[in-house]
Amino acid sequence: MAYEMLKQMITESSRIMVFSGMGLVRESGAAYFRDEPYAYQIEAKYGLSPEEFLSAAFYNSRPGSFYRFYKDEILSKRSDIKPNEAHYALARLEKQKKAEGGRVTVATRSLCSLHQKAGSENVIELHGNIFNNYCTRCGKQFSPDYILESHGIPHCDRCQSAIRPGILLAGEMLDNGIITRVANETEKADLLLVVGTHLDAYMTKRFRQYYTGNRMILITDETHPTDKEADMVIYEKVSEVLPRVIA
Structure with a gap:
């Protein structure tokens, strides 16, 4: 029943805004550097946390050490990550809505350009990416x-x-143009699709306030106290749900 309702809402919507969280990156097999096991391994190996390494202060003061970490733990482990079925489904949806005169926009904090690799074109990377x-x-x-x-x-x-490096480092300000673009696209959307994250995460908490509609759909395999604020919640992996509702 939930799948049919979601499919109908997607079909009826012409401007869809997608907030793509780090859970979707994990479903492609990549650990997020703030995940506890990975973060502990980094700190045990280097004596510093990933947040400290990936900060503007560290990059500016110790660029040699920064690049050792950037090469070994970021580029070598993330540049070859492949999109999963959810990424491809969103790319298909973008093409479908464009052909109908509509629009799909994806906002993400991922650094791996997985949505672009899958074929999406209208992607806003809040924190840049490792390729540029x-x-x-x-x-x-x-x-x-x-x-x-x-x-x-x-x-x-x-x-x-x-x-x-082509990524936003901790301590650096998010570009005003990016902020404005995400806010505008969210405000104009008639469906807000939040995938692989929760409603209190940085991106969703900052930008969902601009959404004025009644179709805020959350797809996640983890529960959070803010889930009740969504209009609809599906507790499953995004890579299993979206391919079923987007042909």
């Missing part, structure tokens, strides 16, 4: 492979300036 590393002087972009193959701190092969 760039030169701080000339702006040339560099792939994860270029960073991984470099020795020490990677430098631009054109102007020899330092290369900046």
